[in-house]
Amino acid sequence: MTDSLEAAVRRAVDAVVDPELRRPIGELDMVRRVSVAGGVADVGIVLTIVGCPAADRISRDVRAAAASVDGISDVALDVGVMSADERRALTERLRGGRAAREMPFGPASLTRVIAVTSGKGGVGKSTVTANLAVGLAARGLAVGLIDADVHGFSIPGLLGLVAADGSVPQPTRIDDLMLPPVAHGVKVISIGMFLRRTGADAPLGAVAWRGPMLHRTVQQFLTDVYFGDLDVLLIDMPPGTGDVAISVGQLLPHADVLVVTTPQAAASDIAVRSGLVARQTGQRIAGVVENMAAMTLPDGSTLELFGSGGGAAVAAALSKGTDPVELLASIPLSPVLRADADAGIPAVVAHPDDPASIAIEGLAAMIAASPRGLSGRSLPIRPS
Numbered sequence: 001m002t003d004s005l006e007a008a009v010r011r012a013v014d015a016v017v018d019p020e021l022r023r024p025i026g027e028l029d030m031v032r033r034v035s036v037a038g039g040v041a042d043v044g045i046v047l048t049i050v051g052c053p054a055a056d057r058i059s060r061d062v063r064a065a066a067a068s069v070d071g072i073s074d075v076a077l078d079v080g081v082m083s084a085d086e087r088r089a090l091t092e093r094l095r096g097g098r099a100a101r102e103m104p105f106g107p108a109s110l111t112r113v114i115a116v117t118s119g120k121g122g123v124g125k126s127t128v129t130a131n132l133a134v135g136l137a138a139r140g141l142a143v144g145l146i147d148a149d150v151h152g153f154s155i156p157g158l159l160g161l162v163a164a165d166g167s168v169p170q171p172t173r174i175d176d177l178m179l180p181p182v183a184h185g186v187k188v189i190s191i192g193m194f195l196r197r198t199g200a201d202a203p204l205g206a207v208a209w210r211g212p213m214l215h216r217t218v219q220q221f222l223t224d225v226y227f228g229d230l231d232v233l234l235i236d237m238p239p240g241t242g243d244v245a246i247s248v249g250q251l252l253p254h255a256d257v258l259v260v261t262t263p264q265a266a267a268s269d270i271a272v273r274s275g276l277v278a279r280q281t282g283q284r285i286a287g288v289v290e291n292m293a294a295m296t297l298p299d300g301s302t303l304e305l306f307g308s309g310g311g312a313a314v315a316a317a318l319s320k321g322t323d324p325v326e327l328l329a330s331i332p333l334s335p336v337l338r339a340d341a342d343a344g345i346p347a348v349v350a351h352p353d354d355p356a357s358i359a360i361e362g363l364a365a366m367i368a369a370s371p372r373g374l375s376g377r378s379l380p381i382r383p384s
């Protein structure tokens with residue numbers, strides 16, 4: 001009787017999911033012992049590190065899981081910490097047998113890597129990327145997002161990861177493995193999570209790093225962050241054709257590239273250039289996204305603040321002499337999208353009926369519907 005009760009408690013406790021690793025703690029070897037005497041479950045678990053931020057939640061969940069078993073009247077919980085050897089075994093397991101420092105998103109990976117780039121800043125690349133990531137996660141895909149826009153990182157703010165005091169959550173570390181914070185189902189890592197304030201009221205430091213340091217940072221994001229098995233990894237690239245674009249091109253030559261541009265003719269040339277640089281590194285241009293396109297005003301008229309035709313022009317210019325590149329989405333100007341971005345709630349969540357959200361959802365649907373990479377090459381995304 002006690003045996004099967006013990007087994008039932010063990011099953012319930014094993015199934016508790018570590019909120020950061022997103023795997024059952026039984027699978028992670030975090031459950032030390034389970035015994036039952038006189039209706040009292042005595043449970044011992046170990047956490048990965050001292051002061052693990054998820055400790056309270058795991059403890060609460062373990063207590064609740066054990067207490068939910070019929071016949072258990074009380075739970076005694078003992079929480080310890082893994083030894084260095086146990087942690088090493090765990091990080092090895094999480095790396096899926098890969099050696100430390102090995103990049104999991106190489107050509108053999110099943111993860112579709114999409115680098116989102118633009119010719120210049122301010123075209124809404126980060127806003128589109130954040131909403132796209134959330135839209136893909138809402139479709140049930142496992143999504144990671146690397147904010148590689150080292151000079152103008154904004155992803156943590158866009159996804160509501162910035163606290164009222166301006167602080168950004170740090171990834172939890174298990175030895176040299178970093179666990180990314182999760183927002184709206186998206187695993188997020190950003191350079192903004194590693195910067196220090198110079199004073200209480202000072203803004204997070206601007207990044208004035210040079211090429212080799214940037215390359216190492218991007219490489220570290222790709223190798224040392226535990227994303228688990230991802231369907232899609234989005235990379236919010238810095239605008240233009242600088243060091244990070246070249247590093248990402250070298251590290252991920254099989255990545256797909258989305259080029260974001262405004263409808264303005266003047267923005268087109270420079271957007272084309274950033275697409276061409278990506279292509280030179282071997283990356284495939286999956287398509288063009290036009291943002292800040294015409295919006296319909298309440299009286300039914302349209303406002304083309306940034307003109308029209310830029311997206312189609314960039315797609316046409318990038319199509320020359322090679323595979324056709326298509327305009328995948330045209331996202332209208334939207335005060336709602338802008339306000340939600342400022343508030344740190346993706347518009348696709350807060351205002352799914354907004355025309356900009358609908359356009360981004362359309363893009364997400366297109367990407368979700370296209371197959372994963374085959375032998376490191378993805379099939380083209382096609383507008384439906």
Ligand code: ADP
Binds near residue numbers: 118123
């Ligand atoms: P980038 O990443 O290209 O520098 P951001 O995503 O930071 O650009 O966007 C720049 C500004 O434009 C932000 O204030 C954002 O809220 C706003 N924005 C982005 N897309 C739209 C849109 N479709 N309509 C209105 N405002 C937008």
